[in-house]
Amino acid sequence: MKEILWLGRGGQGAFTAAKLLGAAYTIDDDDKYALAFPSFGPERRGAPVRAFTKLDTKPVADRSQTEKADYIVILDDTLYSPQLLELLKDSGKIIVNSKQDIGGVCTFDAEKIAAEFRLPTVNTVMFGLLIGISGVVSSDNAAEAIKGYMPQKIQERNINALLRAVQEVAK
Amino acid sequence: MSKKFLSGNEAFAEGIRLARPQVISAYPITPQTIVVERLSEMVEDGSLNAEYVHVESEHSAMSCAIGASAVGARAFTATSSQGLLYMAECLYYASGGRFPIVMMNADRSTALPWNIYGDQRDSLSQLDSGWIQAYAENAQEALDLALMSYRIAEDKRVSTPYMANLDGFVLTHTYETVDIPDREQADRFLPPYETDNRIDLDAPKNMAFSAGPDTNYIFKYKEHEGVLAAREVITETEKAFAEIFGRKYTGLLENYRTEDADYIIVTLGSIAGLCRETADKLRENGVKAGVVRIRYMRPFPNAEIADVLRNAKAYAVLEKDISFGNEGTVFTNVNSALKKAGADVKGYNFIGGLGGRNISASDIEKIYNDIANGTESVNFIGIGGESNGK
Numbered sequence: 001m002k003e004i005l006w007l008g009r010g011g012q013g014a015f016t017a018a019k020l021l022g023a024a025y026t027i028d029d030d031d032k033y034a035l036a037f038p039s040f041g042p043e044r045r046g047a048p049v050r051a052f053t054k055l056d057t058k059p060v061a062d063r064s065q066t067e068k069a070d071y072i073v074i075l076d077d078t079l080y081s082p083q084l085l086e087l088l089k090d091s092g093k094i095i096v097n098s099k100q101d102i103g104g105v106c107t108f109d110a111e112k113i114a115a116e117f118r119l120p121t122v123n124t125v126m127f128g129l130l131i132g133i134s135g136v137v138s139s140d141n142a143a144e145a146i147k148g149y150m151p152q153k154i155q156e157r158n159i160n161a162l163l164r165a166v167q168e169v170a171k
Numbered sequence: 172m173s174k175k176f177l178s179g180n181e182a183f184a185e186g187i188r189l190a191r192p193q194v195i196s197a198y199p200i201t202p203q204t205i206v207v208e209r210l211s212e213m214v215e216d217g218s219l220n221a222e223y224v225h226v227e228s229e230h231s232a233m234s235c236a237i238g239a240s241a242v243g244a245r246a247f248t249a250t251s252s253q254g255l256l257y258m259a260e261c262l263y264y265a266s267g268g269r270f271p272i273v274m275m276n277a278d279r280s281t282a283l284p285w286n287i288y289g290d291q292r293d294s295l296s297q298l299d300s301g302w303i304q305a306y307a308e309n310a311q312e313a314l315d316l317a318l319m320s321y322r323i324a325e326d327k328r329v330s331t332p333y334m335a336n337l338d339g340f341v342l343t344h345t346y347e348t349v350d351i352p353d354r355e356q357a358d359r360f361l362p363p364y365e366t367d368n369r370i371d372l373d374a375p376k377n378m379a380f381s382a383g384p385d386t387n388y389i390f391k392y393k394e395h396e397g398v399l400a401a402r403e404v405i406t407e408t409e410k411a412f413a414e415i416f417g418r419k420y421t422g423l424l425e426n427y428r429t430e431d432a433d434y435i436i437v438t439l440g441s442i443a444g445l446c447r448e449t450a451d452k453l454r455e456n457g458v459k460a461g462v463v464r465i466r467y468m469r470p471f472p473n474a475e476i477a478d479v480l481r482n483a484k485a486y487a488v489l490e491k492d493i494s495f496g497n498e499g500t501v502f503t504n505v506n507s508a509l510k511k512a513g514a515d516v517k518g519y520n521f522i523g524g525l526g527g528r529n530i531s532a533s534d535i536e537k538i539y540n541d542i543a544n545g546t547e548s549v550n551f552i553g554i555g556g557e558s559n560g561k
Contacts, residue, residue: 019346023176026348035347040340061444063341
């Protein structure tokens, strides 16, 4: 099982990204299973939010919060702290949206990419960066998930931003 | 059939859309809100032709559903926690009036201390209200229960309202892949509601009346018969469901690796998956572990529970409930089933998940270990036996 932990602030779309990943993973394969859920509770704009995606080739029975993630994706660098390493598997990676370099983690200026596509949030850019780094789903399936689960008028920009982010990793 | 990535609430709403209720009464409460929001959107976009009534309380939500059912309409409502408790008075009117209303309950803790997270103290407190009670494990089962519920509740042998329970957040707010049946298949499975138990100007009759000491008990006996009849109707309905949709369900309970099991956890709802995974792990180490998931608390699977536990060395009932001053209510019910069947197996009660507290794989492993070695009768996960506080 692959487990992805998403950290963001209320309104940044971390949970939407968690859902899109789950949808993309299962979209064309009946033998793949995913769970996606937010940290449960009241939602407040700006407050720290956690979201979880679990991917497996058998039904995911464990519905509890991830204790050791394969990837931690952080949409807002003020939420990064070295203590997060405790939630990461030894082989795991942390991906952070930041204009600055942070030791030991992969940083990208996701805001800059989002701005190119007039997107106010970085969630689909971070999803693209995750795909570029991990290959957990294909870009095609991610684009299909965006088509299936985002409002039509913002689909194209989000797909383009995601593809651009995948390329950014390849650079 | 189409595949979608949906939460438990959304999956249930999809099932209800396919069941074509004619009246939906709604009052929002976390974590149920999404199901009535989605249904409201479906009514708005025309994909569900129902009268959607915004009511001022849960008491009114159930009263409205009763009124709708009393004119022969298929009625739906949903609630949770304090909302369920507030409408409790009306639950008995619905069951006593034999109105086959379907309600989704998002299982959530009850106050005080105030808490919006999942446990099963709300619905289990209403076991005596005369409603059928089902507990889903995942979003697919939630959707399928929504569709099966009306067929079971409306069967003339049953004529009993049906409460489908989904664990708050862990099921209601968790997204997973769900198969959504075709409209044509759903219509073939579930015909429109037809009943004589309705207000009819051409055939006036007395409904929702009083009955004194001479006759009251007869009505109560008939009500009991109705819920018991659901046993057979659930089996028939699941058979018809499997024929049309290809998904099989196993009646009042679901057994996992119990045939030769020495140690069995009996539980209900979404925690069952982690119990099965833990049982698999223990079996790799030579411990014969099994799991029973209760799917229906009413009608209760008395004979089935006794059969499956009879040859075990010990069993645990793991539940998100406590009847203060006694034990968990599911434990009481399970013990009674064994006693009636003359089975003598040592049983222990584990109370966990109250107020949404996480139950981990290691907690479950410890339960198997504890019942193998013997422990106190009633245990609180994370605290210990009852005598701990003394």
